[in-house]
Amino acid sequence: MKIKINGEDKTIADGLTISMLLDDLNIKKVGIAVEVNREIVPKTTHDKVLVNEGDVIEIVRMVGGG
Amino acid sequence: MDFTEEQIERYSRHIILPEVGGKGQAKLLGAKVFALGAGGLGSPALMYLAAAGVGKIGVADADAVDLSNLQRQIIHNNTRIGVPKVESAKQTINELNPDVEVEAINKRLTVDNIREVIRDYDVILDGSDNFPTRFLMNDACFFEKKPLVSGSMFRFDGQVAIFSGHEDDKPCYRCLYPEPPPVGLVPSCQEAGVLGALAGVIGVLQAVEAIKLVLSIGDDLKGHLMIFDALGMSFRKVKVRKDPNCALCGDSATIKELTEYEQATCEFNPADV
Numbered sequence A: 001m002k003i004k005i006n007g008e009d010k011t012i013a014d015g016l017t018i019s020m021l022l023d024d025l026n027i028k029k030v031g032i033a034v035e036v037n038r039e040i041v042p043k044t045t046h047d048k049v050l051v052n053e054g055d056v057i058e059i060v061r062m063v064g065g066g
Numbered sequence B: 001m002d003f004t005e006e007q008i009e010r011y012s013r014h015i016i017l018p019e020v021g022g023k024g025q026a027k028l029l030g031a032k033v034f035a036l037g038a039g040g041l042g043s044p045a046l047m048y049l050a051a052a053g054v055g056k057i058g059v060a061d062a063d064a065v066d067l068s069n070l071q072r073q074i075i076h077n078n079t080r081i082g083v084p085k086v087e088s089a090k091q092t093i094n095e096l097n098p099d100v101e102v103e104a105i106n107k108r109l110t111v112d113n114i115r116e117v118i119r120d121y122d123v124i125l126d127g128s129d130n131f132p133t134r135f136l137m138n139d140a141c142f143f144e145k146k147p148l149v150s151g152s153m154f155r156f157d158g159q160v161a162i163f164s165g166h167e168d169d170k171p172c173y174r175c176l177y178p179e180p181p182p183v184g185l186v187p188s189c190q191e192a193g194v195l196g197a198l199a200g201v202i203g204v205l206q207a208v209e210a211i212k213l214v215l216s217i218g219d220d221l222k223g224h225l226m227i228f229d230a231l232g233m234s235f236r237k238v239k240v241r242k243d244p245n246c247a248l249c250g251d252s253a254t255i256k257e258l259t260e261y262e263q264a265t266c267e268f269n270p271a272d273v
Helices: A018-024 B005-010 B021-030 B042-051 B085-096 B114-118 B131-144 B196-215
Strands: A002-005 A008-011 A032-036 A039-041 A056-061 B032-036 B056-060 B101-105 B123-126 B148-154 B157-163 B224-229 B234-239
Touching: A018 A032, A039 B234, A056 B234, B021 B196, B032 B042, B042 B056, B042 B085, B042 B196, B056 B085, B056 B114, B085 B101, B114 B131, B123 B131, B123 B196, B131 B148, B148 B196, B157 B196, B196 B224
Parallel strands: A002 A056, B032 B056, B032 B123, B056 B101, B123 B148
Antiparallel strands: A002 A008, A032 A039, A032 A056, B148 B157, B157 B224, B224 B234
């Protein structure tokens, strides 16, 4: 199915969780938050929440400078 | 409260706003706002809070002014190099607005002192430069039931949010980022750099949100994360819900007291997508 991730169109397998998607795309799971359709999906649910057709996903990086 | 003639003139552009008025200006003069860090974000935030007439401003920072700070830390100047940042900040604030009482704390906030330091304040701003302090301040604000106006930046990117996990349905920092990134995998701020003027954008947004909280006006950033991309010149506002599984503010929280993390630097930089 088709999704958009960080502004780019991607075709991915059906039935992936957020966690599996991150693994497939080789995105390390520390120091990031995942935004799906303008909403942060809590990290504690990445193993359960499924990616849906047409989702617009952004990887939000932790920023700590001041 | 009765304004002096000077105050009526000083705050006239506030008082004339229906959303502020004399009542709101009196609220500001009675408000207590605390800022962690008198650095890039603290500088503009503190100056606008002072100019707005926030009656008491607290600021904590353990560092002294360094020449390399002046590219963005505009509350300081050339003549203050070597001076503790909180003293320099206090001087600028006093010169800007004598109505403001300043509590200058020239030390690092730790597990042992942070709760007591913030207890007397209404609104807390985080402009610190490292993750352990950000988690410490988030947890302290949760236990002390204070709204935390968080700002952070790195290179050309900035983030602003209000964390208020002690409130029903409002997230804390840990709902967004459960833990600090591992120590050692992080490039230092010094190595990575930051666009100086970005500090103005993010720090001033923090001041705007703090002032709105004091005045109870408008829609605040509780439950949202504002992401600013200076290169792309875009803002993105993202919803952040309270995580029922959050270790601090969730339904079966496991964090019952403050913990200190090891010192890391300012951004974890995972492989590009």
